[in-house]
Amino acid sequence: MQFSTTSTTRPTPSEQREEALRVPRIGKVFTDHMVTIEWTREDGWHDASVRPREPFSIDPASAVLHYAQEIFEGMKAYAQPDGTVALFRPEENARRFNASATRMTMPSIPEALFIEAVEQLLRVDSAWVPSGQGASLYLRPFMFATESFLGVRPANCFTFCVIASPAGAYFKGGAKPIAVWVSEHYTRAARGGTGAAKCGGNYAAGLIAQAEALRHDCDQVAFLDAAEGRWIEELGGMNVFFVVDGVLVTPSLGTILPGITRDSIIRIAQRRGLDVEERPYSFDEWRADAASGRLTEAFACGTAAVIASIGKVRFGDGEFHIPVGPLTDALRDELVGIQRGVVADEFNWTWRVR
Known part of the structure; x- marks a missing residue:
């Protein structure tokens, strides 16, 4: 054409x-x-x-x-x-x-x-x-x-x-860890819905929860599943990962957006020899793993923010903290390095514009 x-x-x-x-x-x-x-x-x-x-x-x-x-x-x-x-x-x-x-x-x-x-x-x-x-x-x-x-x-x-x-930087303050609000009243998508499509209606439906997050001094909202209200799905505009006992865990696809950054992180992690699990991960597990020390890192990812460490999680009657760990930084450095042409692109992901 x-x-x-x-x-x-x-x-x-x-x-x-x-x-x-x-x-x-x-x-x-x-x-x-x-x-x-x-x-x-x-x-x-x-x-x-x-x-x-x-x-x-x-x-x-x-x-x-x-x-x-x-x-x-x-x-x-x-x-x-x-x-x-x-x-x-x-x-x-x-x-x-x-x-x-x-x-x-x-x-x-x-x-x-x-x-x-x-x-x-x-x-x-x-x-x-x-x-x-x-x-x-x-x-x-x-x-x-x-x-x-x-x-x-x-x-x-x-x-x-x-x-x-x-x-430039997506979040105020640049690369500092972000705070996340867990929405226990609003959901983003349901099975059979448009959760896996990148349509404006998904984001419009989440704005009320994002506003709730801002009122609680949080940068992003985390949504739970619509069926049971137990399982972490994704953030308002990003996918999410957890490092549990050295394993990289991320919610399964289906009702969430299949992020390109998400997929890139999985492939980089696997090439590094890390175990990666795409599976349901509940909010109760998140809290318990943070309290026990099994959870050592958590981060959000997407095109706009690339990778952002999650340092604080707030919900209706409490909050917990997550340490900033080396894996998040290593994955971010490698991904950004590939995008900017300063790290060897062994995946052939970059596309030169002529």
Whole structure:
């Protein structure tokens, strides 16, 4: 597919862009352009364009506003030591995007077209890729229903778009351990639901629990399963790992998002010779293992935050603390090193943009 390109006539002044790159704040400042591709049931994918970033004009009856047919991805571009730019496992983002699309009754996009759209934006906005310590360019591919109608059925028209924002540390205070609030009243997903899809509705449903976490001076919320209210599932926007008796434990997939960072950590850990268990892990176990000393580390992981140690866990009638251990730091250093091109990529995960 050929992309048409229209450059902005009002680029961000260089001094303003450099200031944004000096202290990047994810989702606060955006690059000058975006990529859009249209889909209709009659014509399939068409009208691929790189154009100035600007507001969309949609009809008040657009299906996304009434029936929430929308999905998104989160991925990053990293400046490399040789001056090039690399993506990290973009084909996995494309596959997960299509898995989300299937669950939400939306059209799949060819993986090559998904990646090409991301690369097109990176080429035109390459000056926006920060090179500072811990900085990257966060990329947000998303798709939403644009057909104008009122009626409960899948839409026939969609827009795919990619935007980008310079990113620094996800949590305030950088790499310090985070505090987590365990929600005992709200759940994120249930069996047969959309928990494994990256759709906005999942996050909207969790905002009330995240607000509860903030009121208790916590950075993130941890959700329990909807069926029994016993099993740790994932955090508000991240997967979670526990180090118990030297074994790396993480909740099983099914009702949680299959994180690309999660999968990368599992594979790095296994190559290091560590035992990894994907299994149910209850909140009661978490508390008991922390009290007995069997739990030596816990951390959250995701594209935005990469890996963040969990140092404190709060819940309705108490709290407990978790030490910061060496495995979390080692896994973070290796993963970030691969992403930034300073550690050998034995998995062939990095994708150079040309």
